[in-house]
Amino acid sequence: MEIIEGTIASPKGFNAAGLHAGLKKVKKDLGMIYSEVPAQAAAVYTTNQIQAAPLTITKEAVADGQIQAVVVNSAYANACTGEKGLEHAQAMQRAVAKKMQIAEKDVAVASTGVIGKILPIEKVLTGIKQIDLENSVPSDFHQAILTTDTTTKEIVVTAEINGQVVTMAGVAKGSGMIHPNMATMLAFITTDAHIQSGLLQEILASKTETTFNQITVDGDTSTNDMVLVLANGLAENPLIEKNSTAYRKFVEMFEFVSETLAKMIAKDGEGATKLIEAKVLNAATASEARLIAKKIVGSSLVKTAIFGEDPNWGRIICAIGYAGSTTDPNKIDLWIENHQLLSHSQPLIFDEVQMKDLLAQEKINITVDLNIGNAEGVAWGCDLTYKYVEVNALYHT
Structure with missing residues (x-):
């Protein structure tokens, strides 16, 4: 091709x-x-x-x-x-x-x-x-x-x-x-x-x-x-x-x-400055993996954190938890870009200054390993910015 x-x-x-x-x-x-x-x-x-x-x-x-x-x-x-x-x-x-x-x-x-x-x-x-x-x-x-x-x-x-x-x-x-x-x-x-x-x-x-x-x-x-x-x-x-x-x-x-x-389309979201890709690995089913990935990129708190270049992984964990899919809260591994932030749900030490620099990129990759199955899913979204509010506040006019 x-x-x-x-x-x-x-x-x-x-x-x-x-x-x-x-x-x-x-x-x-x-x-x-x-x-x-x-x-x-x-x-x-x-x-x-x-x-x-x-x-x-x-x-x-x-x-x-x-x-x-x-x-x-x-x-x-x-x-x-x-x-x-x-x-x-x-x-x-x-x-x-x-x-x-x-x-x-x-x-x-x-x-x-x-x-x-x-x-x-x-x-x-x-x-x-x-x-x-x-x-x-x-x-x-x-x-x-x-x-x-x-x-x-x-x-x-x-x-x-x-x-x-x-x-x-x-x-x-x-x-x-x-x-x-x-x-x-x-x-x-x-x-x-x-x-x-x-x-x-x-x-x-x-x-x-x-x-x-x-x-x-x-x-x-x-x-x-x-x-x-x-x-x-x-x-x-x-x-x-x-x-x-x-x-x-x-x-x-x-x-x-x-x-x-x-x-x-995701990259060109109204007012967007960053494309977010969330990949979920080793989920129970492919549909659950896709659902969790979409919950992550769809979370307003995740989207605003990415816009603010804030490595607040708690917002990602929260989105995983309310997705309504099969998870084991004690087995989750989490990466932003190539930096692992959680290992089996235990926080790891990371360089916040370096992470903030990584979050300044135009594309941000979030990877979650649920460690409970072998299914995968991916979703795409964008950050939530001041510009989004402006565009939609004035859309009719």
């Missing part, structure tokens, strides 16, 4: 565009992804019981396992907007279908932004008409989906599968309201691999658990967001069958793209 420069349109047969439709003051706010042929599709969605109108439309579209185009707007979430919101999401779907001369059911819709505001649908529909895929800059799509993000998030990889070069690209937005169960962001993955939607859905669901669902910024689960995967088969590799060598290569690509995007 090789990482290459590229965009969400790098796989064969895909194109993408983004433009300013007037939803934001200046920045791009409307984007589209298009496949030359209908693509096999898979998706996972937020578990928030209050879900935005575009999710209703997209769930119906993806139900038959096929999507050819995706339209996304930022600035307005089109959530909690009643029947009018559903009408607007349907209008976006119809407009793209008419423009591209494809079936309405092959168009997915996504929105992100402020909840409860009515979408200026005429601006969106005018923007859809203005999208020019033939003369587009695909990376404009990466810009168009952002809200409070400070940077775009993209990754492109290639690998040889059954004698053919397969490309996979991913792009995501997400900075606040990040605590997926899936999901609390928008993420789109395209590939030219030949694979059926059922198997694609199975892979997405499995890898979501260990990647996107293992990030947290602030503990909030959004009303809107999803991960959508399109595979159009234009690499012309033989159909990928489960448990084959080709399948294992594809899964490796998919996991790498998903994990990379997940970590990019």
Whole structure:
């Protein structure tokens, strides 16, 4: 597998565009992804019981396992907007279908932004008409989906599968309201691999658990967001069958793209200055290991300690204890970076000045060994800063 420069349109047969439709003051706010042929599709969605109108439309579209185009707007979430919101999401779907001369059911819709505001649908529909895929800059799509993000998030990889070069690209937005169960962001993955939607859905669901669902910024689960995967088969590799060598290569690509995007989202948490990675070793089960790791990176006290560059390991132990998972309080080993702070739950002497210097890094690694099993789990989060409060205090305005 090789990482290459590229965009969400790098796989064969895909194109993408983004433009300013007037939803934001200046920045791009409307984007589209298009496949030359209908693509096999898979998706996972937020578990928030209050879900935005575009999710209703997209769930119906993806139900038959096929999507050819995706339209996304930022600035307005089109959530909690009643029947009018559903009408607007349907209008976006119809407009793209008419423009591209494809079936309405092959168009997915996504929105992100402020909840409860009515979408200026005429601006969106005018923007859809203005999208020019033939003369587009695909990376404009990466810009168009952002809200409070400070940077775009993209990754492109290639690998040889059954004698053919397969490309996979991913792009995501997400900075606040990040605590997926899936999901609390928008993420789109395209590939030219030949694979059926059922198997694609199975892979997405499995890898979501260990990647996107293992990030947290602030503990909030959004009303809107999803991960959508399109595979159009234009690499012309033989159909990928489960448990084959080709399948294992594809899964490796998919996991790498998903994990990379997940970590990019965690690192770009609103106001964040540091990425925190928590790894839990020798837990009773993998699900418990993942849960404990996520509790650690999600703890406000751990997050503020990391921001303050304070090696207060008591906050980490506290998070382990309230995770509700199997632990032996007398067997826990704990490291921050390569410095062991606890051995079988007994504190060790460490150089606090040196530790404070280590905590000044942009990425902080926390490792916990529970010494009760052989399962592992990892999660990613960020520090909690003054800037986070400022961003969210002023978000609506």
